[in-house]
Amino acid sequence: MCRSKHDGGMVFRRFEHFNQVLLAKIGWRILNEPQSLLAQVYKGKYFSTRTFLTATARSRPSWGWQSILHGRQLLELGLRWQIGKGQKASLLRSSWIPDLHPHPPVYNPQVLPDEGDMHVAEVLYQGEGRWCDSKLNQ
Template structure:
């Protein structure tokens, strides 16, 4: 950023240059890699120093806090993006595509190598020997968990006890007793009749809590899909 000579540009020119060029340079890498915290902080510092006109041998006072500068314009900020947030957003988008785009070559290669026949968000969990890219996608799991809902359809690919398809946690974590080993891998379809109604006798003893029971029974299974 030194060749731009911050002292020769106005504040608005430095701000515009930072938003359109400097903050956009790492975008290519951020789509598939989690940038280390230290690197991200160094990028933010360089952008911050350039905006306020710092020179190698002379620092200037930063009149507005960085947190305020990175606030969206609609909330009173100037719309700068800290490195960490767009990095996580792009990894979340890549992770979502990895789960949804079954027919693309890159997802087929990645899933065959690291997916281990897993479904849903568990697909993104790192395994032994995972590449840095796959491990980076796993960093976005909390974002996807808070923004995704389960679409059960026929229920054959959703684990009844081990997937968080009703609440934010798997049902096994709220069960009132031990889950039989033969039922641990049972799917939602295994607990439903052909007309989509529940076979409550199979799980009613373990799901008697008011919140758990109402949540499970209010979820419908559509067997025609």
């Protein structure tokens, strides 16, 4: 593994980055296969009332959970929401605005306090999939 590619090696430039990619892959599996044994065990222990993306380390987390959270940091850089009906994506905290790097909206906390859990669906006309301009302008 440490030899040059010319000498038959695999040429890993930075083991830290390679490790984080593999940990992000585990996080991706937890997101996409919630019925798997691994996802169910971690959900029961670390995020039973939350989602994988909002879970925290809490007190005395296992080494494995800390490692998965490290991989999740990389995973979050490339994740973005597909809005659909907008009932699951948080209006203020989710990265749902498309761009080179998806990001949450920028807002004025005095005008729109970050209270509760508003969803994107609250600024859409129900059933039409169009933006409610009056709510967006607020």
